[in-house]
Amino acid sequence: AQSVTQLDSHVSVSEGTPVLLRCNYSSSYSPSLFWYVQHPNKGLQLLLKYTSAATLVKGINGFEAEFKKSETSFHLTKPSAHMSDAAEYFCVVSHNAGNNRKLIWGLGTSLAVNP
Amino acid sequence: DAGVIQSPRHEVTEMGQEVTLRCKPISGHNSLFWYRQTMMRGLELLIYFNNNVPIDDSGMPEDRFSAKMPNASFSTLKIQPSEPRDSAVYFCASTPSGRINQPQHFGDGTRLSIL
Numbered sequence: 001a002q003s004v005t006q007l008d009s010h011v012s013v014s015e016g017t018p019v020l021l022r023c024n025y026s027s028s029y030s031p032s033l034f035w036y037v038q039h040p041n042k043g044l045q046l047l048l049k050y051t052s053a054a055t056l057v058k059g060i061n062g063f064e065a066e067f068k069k070s071e072t073s074f075h076l077t078k079p080s081a082h083m084s085d086a087a088e089y090f091c092v093v094s095h096n097a098g099n100n101r102k103l104i105w106g107l108g109t110s111l112a113v114n115p
Numbered sequence: 116d117a118g119v120i121q122s123p124r125h126e127v128t129e130m131g132q133e134v135t136l137r138c139k140p141i142s143g144h145n146s147l148f149w150y151r152q153t154m155m156r157g158l159e160l161l162i163y164f165n166n167n168v169p170i171d172d173s174g175m176p177e178d179r180f181s182a183k184m185p186n187a188s189f190s191t192l193k194i195q196p197s198e199p200r201d202s203a204v205y206f207c208a209s210t211p212s213g214r215i216n217q218p219q220h221f222g223d224g225t226r227l228s229i230l
Contacts, residue, residue: 032216043119043206043221044158051216090158094215102171103215107157 002027002095006106014114019063019078021109023091026072032094033074035065038108039087047089050074061085086113117141121207121222129230133195136225138207139188144220146213149182149192150206152224158206164190165213197229 007022025031032051036044048059055067061084065076074091091106120139128134140147148163162172164184172182179198184190194201204226208219 034218041223041226043208043223044219045221046218049216049218102160103219105158 002031002093002102002104004091004093004104004106006089006091006109008109009107010110010112012112012114013081015083016080019076019081019085019111021076021089021091021111023065023074023076023106024072025074025091025093027093027095029095033065033067034092034094034103035059035063035074035076036090036092037087038090044090047076081111081113083113083115086111119207119209119220119222121205121225123225124223125226125228127228127230128197130198131196133193134197134201134227134229136192136205136207136227138190138192138222140190140207140209141220142188144209144211145187146210147184147190148208148210148219149190150208152204152206153202161192170213199229202227202229 003026005024013019030052034049035047037047038044047063048057050057050067058064063078065074067074088108088110090108093104095102122137146165149161150158152158161174162182163170167184180194182192204224206221206224208221210217210219
């Protein structure tokens, strides 16, 4: 069965320092993986997605993520945090087996950026 | 371009009352999703439509919840009668087609409080 685990519920970094948000997944098939961001009182916005092409995926706002099949991970990184990056981040895996098509959402990681 | 539009943005009502949430997907998008977000359970898919037809409603909590999509540009999620445990943020999202690995475009949500 598909599942996704975001290893940290809260991450706090200083402005200008690197960001690492961790995500591990479980999938019986070749998954598609996504990261979404949710700013306060807003809907979710796609940051980036992996769909079996290049394992290093670049997204919007300077974020990127690397698909590592051997580690079943899809961690989100950014070299230098900005205050506007403070938000909730969700890792998502798609389930493509037969007629059962669903997205499996992680519980989210809250990112705080300190001045 | 207009994104996914949800109304109302906020709803506060008393237990037992009927609640209707509305969604207008992005023009040309053929798939529409209703989600519920709470602190305890995170983001849960309630139901999704493809070409106005409900495809998977296994996430609908119980018979008090119903969703309709009478045409390609409008959908409703109704709760009757409402209960305090229904308090959550409800999101609508749309995609160009029913392919599960396409990015979903979210509205800003309806924050529902049942007293």
